[in-house]
Amino acid sequence: MSDRQDQVREEQAAVDLRYARLDLLREQTRARLARTRRVGPSGSPQNRSERDAFATLYENRLAQLEGVEQRLCFGRLDLVEGTTRYIGRIGLTDEDHTSLLTDWRAPAAQAFYRATSAHPDGVVRRRQLVTRGRTVTALEDEVLDLDAWSQEDGRTSEVAGTGALLASLAGARTGRMGDIVATIQAEQDAVIRGDLAGALVVQGGPGTGKTAVALHRAAYLLYAHRSTLERSGVLVVGPSRTFLRYIDQVLPSLGETGVVTSTVAGLHPGVVADGTEDDATAEVKGRAVMARVVARAVRLRQRVPDHETSVRVDGKVVVVRPRDVVDARAKARRTGRPHNLARVVFVREMLQRLAEQYVQQLGFAVPPEDRAEVLEELRTTREIRIALNLAWMPLTPQRLVEDLLTRPARLEAAAPELSARDRRLLLREPGAPWTPADVPLLDEAAELLGEDDQAERAQAAADARRRQEELDYARQVLRSSGAGGGLVSAEALAERFASGGPVLTTAERAASDRTWTYGHVVVDEAQELSAMAWRMLLRRCPTRSMTIVGDVAQTTSGAGTRSWAATLDPVLRGSWRLAELTVNYRTPASVAEAAQRVARAHQLPASPLTSARDVPDALRVHHVAEDAVEEAVVAATHSSLADLGLLDGGDAEAGRVAVVAADDDVPRLARALAASSVADHLVPAGPSVLDAHVAVLTPRETKGLEFDAVVLVEPALVGKASAADLYVAMTRPTRTLHVVTSSALPAGMEDDGS
Ligand SMILES: Nc1ncnc2c1ncn2[C@@H]1O[C@H](COP(=O)(O)OP(=O)(O)OP(=O)(O)O)[C@@H](O)[C@H]1O
Numbered sequence: 001m002s003d004r005q006d007q008v009r010e011e012q013a014a015v016d017l018r019y020a021r022l023d024l025l026r027e028q029t030r031a032r033l034a035r036t037r038r039v040g041p042s043g044s045p046q047n048r049s050e051r052d053a054f055a056t057l058y059e060n061r062l063a064q065l066e067g068v069e070q071r072l073c074f075g076r077l078d079l080v081e082g083t084t085r086y087i088g089r090i091g092l093t094d095e096d097h098t099s100l101l102t103d104w105r106a107p108a109a110q111a112f113y114r115a116t117s118a119h120p121d122g123v124v125r126r127r128q129l130v131t132r133g134r135t136v137t138a139l140e141d142e143v144l145d146l147d148a149w150s151q152e153d154g155r156t157s158e159v160a161g162t163g164a165l166l167a168s169l170a171g172a173r174t175g176r177m178g179d180i181v182a183t184i185q186a187e188q189d190a191v192i193r194g195d196l197a198g199a200l201v202v203q204g205g206p207g208t209g210k211t212a213v214a215l216h217r218a219a220y221l222l223y224a225h226r227s228t229l230e231r232s233g234v235l236v237v238g239p240s241r242t243f244l245r246y247i248d249q250v251l252p253s254l255g256e257t258g259v260v261t262s263t264v265a266g267l268h269p270g271v272v273a274d275g276t277e278d279d280a281t282a283e284v285k286g287r288a289v290m291a292r293v294v295a296r297a298v299r300l301r302q303r304v305p306d307h308e309t310s311v312r313v314d315g316k317v318v319v320v321r322p323r324d325v326v327d328a329r330a331k332a333r334r335t336g337r338p339h340n341l342a343r344v345v346f347v348r349e350m351l352q353r354l355a356e357q358y359v360q361q362l363g364f365a366v367p368p369e370d371r372a373e374v375l376e377e378l379r380t381t382r383e384i385r386i387a388l389n390l391a392w393m394p395l396t397p398q399r400l401v402e403d404l405l406t407r408p409a410r411l412e413a414a415a416p417e418l419s420a421r422d423r424r425l426l427l428r429e430p431g432a433p434w435t436p437a438d439v440p441l442l443d444e445a446a447e448l449l450g451e452d453d454q455a456e457r458a459q460a461a462a463d464a465r466r467r468q469e470e471l472d473y474a475r476q477v478l479r480s481s482g483a484g485g486g487l488v489s490a491e492a493l494a495e496r497f498a499s500g501g502p503v504l505t506t507a508e509r510a511a512s513d514r515t516w517t518y519g520h521v522v523v524d525e526a527q528e529l530s531a532m533a534w535r536m537l538l539r540r541c542p543t544r545s546m547t548i549v550g551d552v553a554q555t556t557s558g559a560g561t562r563s564w565a566a567t568l569d570p571v572l573r574g575s576w577r578l579a580e581l582t583v584n585y586r587t588p589a590s591v592a593e594a595a596q597r598v599a600r601a602h603q604l605p606a607s608p609l610t611s612a613r614d615v616p617d618a619l620r621v622h623h624v625a626e627d628a629v630e631e632a633v634v635a636a637t638h639s640s641l642a643d644l645g646l647l648d649g650g651d652a653e654a655g656r657v658a659v660v661a662a663d664d665d666v667p668r669l670a671r672a673l674a675a676s677s678v679a680d681h682l683v684p685a686g687p688s689v690l691d692a693h694v695a696v697l698t699p700r701e702t703k704g705l706e707f708d709a710v711v712l713v714e715p716a717l718v719g720k721a722s723a724a725d726l727y728v729a730m731t732r733p734t735r736t737l738h739v740v741t742s743s744a745l746p747a748g749m750e751d752d753g754s
Contacts, residue, residue: 011076011129015131018072018101019073022065022068025065029062030062032054036054060505067254067257068255071088071131071181073087074088074089074129075129076127077123080145085102086101087102088101088103089253090255091106103223110193115144117145120144120145123145124143124144125143127141128140128163138163164183166613168183169586169734170735172655173656175688175690176245176247177246179212179254190579191579191581192217194579196225197545198577199544199548199568200546200576201550201576203549203579203581203607204551204581205608206551206554206584206586206587206592206728206731207586207587208582210551213549214236214547215236215254218256218520219254219256221234221520230506232506233516234259235259236260236261237267237522237524238261238263239528239704241266242701242705246705247261258507260510260511264436264440267537268442268536269512271442273434275432275434275438277435280425282435283530283557284426285437285441285532286530286532290440290532294414296414297400297403297445298445300413301393301395302329302332302339303392304322304325304326305387305390305391306322308320308321309387311383311387318354318378320354325391327349328350328353331345331346332345332346338450340394340395341451343392346392347392350391351378354384401441405438406428406430408423408427411426437530440530440532440535441532443539517541518540518541523537524549524550526549526550527552527561528550528556528703529567530557530559532559533559534568535571548568553604553605553606553607554703554724554728556722564576583609583611584610584611587733588733590615591730592609594730594748595730595731596609598746598748601747602719602727602748603723606727618737620736622740630668630669630672632740633672633711636711636738637676637678639738640657640711641693641694643735643736644693644709646693655693656707657693657694657709658710658733659673660697660699660713661712661713662698662717665714670682681694682694705732710729710732711740712729712738714742714743715729715745717743
């Protein structure tokens with residue numbers, strides 16, 4: 001038997017041992033969960049909530065243990081001192097607490113990603129274990145310290161290391177992003193393990209792993225700062241619901257299930273923003289000046305009447321005078337409280353003044369205890385209520401923004417700094433559905449209006465007292481049960497013990513609370529965010545602990561950014577740091593180079609990019625007559641499916657093709673494909689377009705996604721609408737870019753003659 005086979009066998013035994021431990025832990029957790037559930041709905045409220053808390057704890061632990069099945073153990077370090085260390089998705093120890101597997105996020109695993117021959121960091125050999133299911137199929141060795149290696153072991157070994165990376169890059173796509181935990185590269189690792197504090201901006205060209213890095217960083221931060229982040233939660237913001245589906249398996253595969261993912265539009269609970277609007281309108285709504293416009297709209301709802309209103313109450317006449325409204329309004333505004341809360345002060349002040357008028361007409365002094373009665377009488381008089389409401393109306397955010405955007409006079413008064421054209425763009429039909437760009441306006445309004453939360457505040461004080469008691473109790477429980485396992489803190493357990501109400505996880509509570517502030521926020525495709533969207537996000541992250549990833553050359557929204565400094569300096573006051581990723585892992589070099597040429601020709605601020613690999617014949621240009629475009633698109637799609645081995649039988653899960661065309665062409669092409677030989681491949685096998693082998697998409701819908709092959713239709717038309725759209729579309733394929741064109745190619749995208 002060869003030396004290599006011996007080594008594979010040795011590693012198989014090591015991997016088997018770790019899976020056996022995983023199986024045992026799963027079994028034990030399942031048994032504990034079943035025991036906890038069997039207790040049934042009896043006992044005191046304290047007992048019940050304790051049982052629910054443990055059930056949640058075991059459910060989370062089980063989800064974690066089940067999420068890490070694939071490539072549980074993927075690496076091994078041989079260290080100078082003669083010991084070995086296995087690296088994997090989670091940490092495992094045996095019964096005696098001896099380490100079996102080091103969590104990839106632990107400091108002891110860092111050398112696996114960072115050590116180089118120049119800086120071996122105590123590592124003699126780094127080994128990648130390539131596995132399929134639970135079977136070790138190959139080993140990839142990198143000897144980092146040749147001196148130490150030859151002294152210690154005379155065996156020969158293949159010095160490789162990039163094989164596992166290249167194999168993972170070449171694999172067919174499934175419509176879901178995978179993790180990169182086994183092959184994180186050094187420049188990516190530095191970003192992933194960067195400090196929690198402050199805002200870290202990661203700029204990088206297409207395919208440099210920004211999304212992957214951002215998600216691995218979320219998992220890393222949860223591991224390294226669990227006690228902080230477990231209670232406050234981590235939020236991941238992505239550009240669309242399709243994108244969120246695309247990434248939804250990455251964090252669970254890294255053993256993290258409690259992260260909230262959302263679009264910006266989804267962050268305002270209770271608002272469904274499924275309306276659409278053109279880019280020009282969204283651009284105006286996203287401008288920073290809209291914060292002033294909304295603030296002015298609120299102030300304009302605190303109005304001084306232009307005449308007096310006399311009201312008869314019990315035979316006396318009280319007068320709502322403009323002068324009193326001016327004084328009461330000034331007093332209410334001086335509190336600095338939001339509109340609906342300051343209104344309480346306004347109303348109280350006005351009622352006092354009206355009571356004064358009333359009492360004076362009685363002709364005798366009213367004792368203080370009777371004065372309350374007078375105030376109540378006045379407060380409940382309909383005409384007075386109407387007069388006070390007209391002066392200071394309680395408002396919901398929806399009402400304020402709806403009024404602002406449907407009434408030209410109100411808009412003109414609130415937005416004098418906008419041009420007549422911009423104001424026209426903002427106007428909408430009454431009752432029209434909310435759009436994504438409306439949501440930051442609603443959120444701004446909610447902030448300025450506030451809610452009348454007196455009852456809630458009293459409840460919060462009572463809750464705080466009770467929580468302290470529960471916290472003490474939870475500490476005792478953790479001490480006596482040893483159940484924490486690093487996954488849950490006493491504080492988190494206490495939260496779950498809190499009686500009254502279902503047992504909600506941090507993620508569930510955070511997602512349903514507009515005013516929740518997260519411990520860390522990850523923003524992907526951040527270049528698309530408008531100034532108003534940034535304000536909304538920053539309200540949810542007062543600590544400014546953020547990971548912001550994006551590419552200013554891919555900005556397609558009119559409200560987005562072309563310069564991080566221009567966008568972030570005003571909102572983060574200069575306190576952010578920049579990291580750059582420079583290696584493209586997605587697109588074959590020849591396609592990436594064509595995309596870079598196009599970007600330069602269109603003056604996009606494209607980052608320098610080196611490609612990790614090339615694929616022969618990756619860029620294929622098809623010049624056709626205008627009336628032959630559809631046929632050529634079908635043929636290119638057909639050939640892509642054939643290349644992926646999806647035509648015969650065609651039931652393989654993996655393999656994704658996108659047909660990308662200008663917005664107006666998409667319906668026509670979808671029809672042509674539906675009537676062609678590839679029709680069966682257009683039908684999604686699941687709830688998302690990503691579940692079909694072939695998807696027909698606009699360039700914007702492909703944002704952040706990737707496909708094995710892309711059929712790009714009429715690039716000149718795509719580029720005319722937006723050069724960034726063209727750049728995005730060109731950089732989506734992992735293998736082949738078919739370009740179907742009936743006119744001259746856009747500048748930079750030279751025909752390679754094929
Ligand atoms: N270290 C790595 N090992 C294996 N695959 C990697 C690695 N880094 C990135 N990739 C892969 O490269 C592809 C592109 O990554 P990702 O989508 O994160 O890039 P991006 O920078 O966000 O791209 P874009 O800006 O175009 O959206 C993904 O398939 C990802 O899994």
